[in-house]
Amino acid sequence: MTMSVVETLKIHDAAEVEEAVKAALAADTPLEIVGHGTKRAIGQPLAPCRALDLSALDAVRDYEPSELVLTVQAGAPLADVTSLIDSKNQEFAFEPMDTSVLLGTAPGRGTVGGMIASAFAGPRRIKAGAVRDHLLGATAVSGFGETFKAGGKVVKNVTGYDLCKLIAGSWGTLAVMTEATIKVMPKAESEATLVLHGLDALTANRAMTLALGSPFDVSAAAHVPASALSHGGVLAELDGGRRGLTLLRLEGIGASVAHRVGSLTSALQGFGGVDVVGEESRRLWAAIRDVAPFSAAGPLGAWAVWRIVCPPAAGGELGQALARETGGDLMYDWGGGLIWLAMPPASDAGAGRVRARLDAVGAHASLIRAGEDVRAAVDVFQPQGAGLAALSDRLKRSFDPRDILNRSRLVRSVGP
Amino acid sequence: MSLKMPEPDRAVLDRRTAIIADLRRIVPGEGVIDSAAEMRPYESDGVTAYRQPPMVVVLPETTAQVAGVLRYCHDNGIKVVPRGSGTSLSGGALPLADGVLLGLGKFKRIREIDFDNRVVVTEPGVTNLAISQAVAHAGFYYAPDPSSQIACSIGGNVAENSGGVHCLKYGMTTNNILGCEIVLMTGEVLRVGGKAAEAAGYDLMGVITGSEGLLGVITEVTVRILQKPETARALMVGFGSVEAAGECVARIIAAGIIPGGMEMMDKPAIHAAEAFVHAGYPLDVEALLIIELDGPGVEVDELIDRVEAIAKGCGQATLQISTSEPERLLFWAGRKAAFPAVGRISPDYLCMDGTIPRGKLPEALARIRSLSEKYGLRVANVFHAGDGNLHPLILYDANKEGEMDKAEAFGADILRACVELGGVLTGEHGVGVEKRDLMGDMFSEIDLNQQQRVKCAFDAKGLLNPGKVFPTLHRCAELGRMHVHGGNLAFPELPRF
Numbered sequence: 001m002t003m004s005v006v007e008t009l010k011i012h013d014a015a016e017v018e019e020a021v022k023a024a025l026a027a028d029t030p031l032e033i034v035g036h037g038t039k040r041a042i043g044q045p046l047a048p049c050r051a052l053d054l055s056a057l058d059a060v061r062d063y064e065p066s067e068l069v070l071t072v073q074a075g076a077p078l079a080d081v082t083s084l085i086d087s088k089n090q091e092f093a094f095e096p097m098d099t100s101v102l103l104g105t106a107p108g109r110g111t112v113g114g115m116i117a118s119a120f121a122g123p124r125r126i127k128a129g130a131v132r133d134h135l136l137g138a139t140a141v142s143g144f145g146e147t148f149k150a151g152g153k154v155v156k157n158v159t160g161y162d163l164c165k166l167i168a169g170s171w172g173t174l175a176v177m178t179e180a181t182i183k184v185m186p187k188a189e190s191e192a193t194l195v196l197h198g199l200d201a202l203t204a205n206r207a208m209t210l211a212l213g214s215p216f217d218v219s220a221a222a223h224v225p226a227s228a229l230s231h232g233g234v235l236a237e238l239d240g241g242r243r244g245l246t247l248l249r250l251e252g253i254g255a256s257v258a259h260r261v262g263s264l265t266s267a268l269q270g271f272g273g274v275d276v277v278g279e280e281s282r283r284l285w286a287a288i289r290d291v292a293p294f295s296a297a298g299p300l301g302a303w304a305v306w307r308i309v310c311p312p313a314a315g316g317e318l319g320q321a322l323a324r325e326t327g328g329d330l331m332y333d334w335g336g337g338l339i340w341l342a343m344p345p346a347s348d349a350g351a352g353r354v355r356a357r358l359d360a361v362g363a364h365a366s367l368i369r370a371g372e373d374v375r376a377a378v379d380v381f382q383p384q385g386a387g388l389a390a391l392s393d394r395l396k397r398s399f400d401p402r403d404i405l406n407r408s409r410l411v412r413s414v415g416p
Numbered sequence: 417m418s419l420k421m422p423e424p425d426r427a428v429l430d431r432r433t434a435i436i437a438d439l440r441r442i443v444p445g446e447g448v449i450d451s452a453a454e455m456r457p458y459e460s461d462g463v464t465a466y467r468q469p470p471m472v473v474v475l476p477e478t479t480a481q482v483a484g485v486l487r488y489c490h491d492n493g494i495k496v497v498p499r500g501s502g503t504s505l506s507g508g509a510l511p512l513a514d515g516v517l518l519g520l521g522k523f524k525r526i527r528e529i530d531f532d533n534r535v536v537v538t539e540p541g542v543t544n545l546a547i548s549q550a551v552a553h554a555g556f557y558y559a560p561d562p563s564s565q566i567a568c569s570i571g572g573n574v575a576e577n578s579g580g581v582h583c584l585k586y587g588m589t590t591n592n593i594l595g596c597e598i599v600l601m602t603g604e605v606l607r608v609g610g611k612a613a614e615a616a617g618y619d620l621m622g623v624i625t626g627s628e629g630l631l632g633v634i635t636e637v638t639v640r641i642l643q644k645p646e647t648a649r650a651l652m653v654g655f656g657s658v659e660a661a662g663e664c665v666a667r668i669i670a671a672g673i674i675p676g677g678m679e680m681m682d683k684p685a686i687h688a689a690e691a692f693v694h695a696g697y698p699l700d701v702e703a704l705l706i707i708e709l710d711g712p713g714v715e716v717d718e719l720i721d722r723v724e725a726i727a728k729g730c731g732q733a734t735l736q737i738s739t740s741e742p743e744r745l746l747f748w749a750g751r752k753a754a755f756p757a758v759g760r761i762s763p764d765y766l767c768m769d770g771t772i773p774r775g776k777l778p779e780a781l782a783r784i785r786s787l788s789e790k791y792g793l794r795v796a797n798v799f800h801a802g803d804g805n806l807h808p809l810i811l812y813d814a815n816k817e818g819e820m821d822k823a824e825a826f827g828a829d830i831l832r833a834c835v836e837l838g839g840v841l842t843g844e845h846g847v848g849v850e851k852r853d854l855m856g857d858m859f860s861e862i863d864l865n866q867q868q869r870v871k872c873a874f875d876a877k878g879l880l881n882p883g884k885v886f887p888t889l890h891r892c893a894e895l896g897r898m899h900v901h902g903g904n905l906a907f908p909e910l911p912r913f
Binding site for chain 1: 533555584587591600608616620621625627643644645646719771838841845860867870872885896
């Protein structure tokens, strides 16, 4: 997939990672950090490098359900780990996205390390936070070729700098994580989803804001406009041609969910009829989480896809403007705070038009799906202002002074 | 004070008069305090055992003034110690003899309340409780609630990543902060994050939170606010042994219940609290659990029943369930007053703050008991049982020769035991100066060097709050040196495919 890989080093134990980084430093050949490789097509194209394959670091080190703590090696398959904690009725509360739907990679693949490095939180982010909020500790090898420990193995800890926050979402550019301790949470006993039909983006945004500002503990709020429902799938079936879905999820013990369904339904009276979905609720939210309407296998599979994060109450207006100006198709999660925008094919994925609107509302955009030539031509991740960019660069160098890890994946090199 | 702080810079102290004059040009009016009497309140924070008058106190009112002071100090090689309300329990705001004490107390304005985006944008000197009060009329509150919330500032909360009794369910400060304005030691003003759920690039807000004033000075914070739960009720359960109480906590979590708060007290703490507030605590039990459930009424009622059944299955000795709001608050009154209550039965006490894996509680308490005998000092334990955060209160008398040193050594042994049991040195109070010299018990030199390199990315001259958190200070150039020699390194052949 990545054309620039010259060879692959298969790691068998954590000590080899340190050796591999030292070797890479000595040879001045950067490393691409890979688990199952499901997200290799995200980011700026890499400089020529060796791939460091961590998928054999797949052990579960420790799992104490009553401590809410799980320690695994970075290469552990996410699917296996998810079934393990599911067997104790626990989960990652941040609902990690399965990117295979959007990227067209093999389903059910992906490692815990990849989940942490990419940090794509699902619908419950508005209530439970993201992987950053659940990564308690990590062992990693820096670009100095040194193995260091960050954080701890308990749920409450303020000892030293919280380096875990930097590692989560860093796309493997700061250190090669070999082991992670993650907080797990009990799964809700039941859930129900309230469904509003036919709202425009502004009205849907208002309905979601009302719900999220209510005491009813809404755990997810999404809006899928009619245009995004024209491609089939579980969401389209639910819509039944009624021009757009607005979904609000309630989770908890049965009696509580039933009570809140009633209260929230009354609170939403001004927005038209409310349907309640019980059984199907999980499938609906998996489709929202994985951006199923823009699936690689669907009719928009060839379109580029942007992930835009903005203040939630600004989402409706921003999304409407983007749809109008770009001819793109979009859907909203996080109560309006996350917009997925599919763009008709273009050599720059419409980057200029997308980003022109973002600064004014405090939003930022990343290009999650696009061909390599497009990714080489645009800033995949939102460029930062001079001060933040310089600080980020100093941070990168404080972990990886020779830029040996995932070189150029985050920031486009503006070469000669 | 046996604590070793960075050697005062004689050249800086010699220029004190000129420096004060320069600072007055940056912060005019009464914002620069240099008289010994007026500086006295700033000599220590919540850890009153450590005292040090600063060279000068500066109380800026604007971000531009903060930037001006920091730029001036950066250019002139002067150390700076930031301070919020001065309630730190780890000595994080302990001044330096040759340093500027930069107080943010004048940043007292809430700048914006945005109910639609569920955030408050505030200046750092606003107290934790004032944020909740400002949004209470609309049913909102700010979730993290350190016990000092009436006094502690939100800027200090960010610096320390403060917790509170509700953080098992609602998270610490770091889980409830979206952005800030921060001034670096060079005077550069940066905006990090904002009203969106996450910012672009590395999670700078995440590493700034809990950095104990070593990375920058925060001049504005954007916090998340939540709707208040409809109702809350509490159970108070006494047990004949700490083991039984610990088992009850484990079973509640294993049953998938995350209470709003779950606190444990041991016998000495129960007795001290009861004598102080008369909350009706049972006096013949070894451990007392206070478990609070919050949410919609129907949910709380059902969970109370479930927790009651679990407690009975663990052989509870006493059990009371609050039936009214005053009763719930009474259950809490003793726990919330545990520190002053212990203060009444002893001339002095040290409050420790380690975290352990919850299952290790009986072992931890047994070790604390045997250390108590070894040092000949009494100890009372209060415990955030849900998240394993232990607060042993060591009783001593500072007027007795050598007793404070003994208490400190006892505390250090407790924290080492926490680390040995798989835990950490501090769960919510911070490292500061108090636990600084124990960092080597938890982290290797490589770990600490990596943390200090991060410090270098923010403050290359090491002028911001030096002497805190890290037991040994290194120059940034030394930390950044790469010890790999190109081509000469022997490395084994790696397996390939």
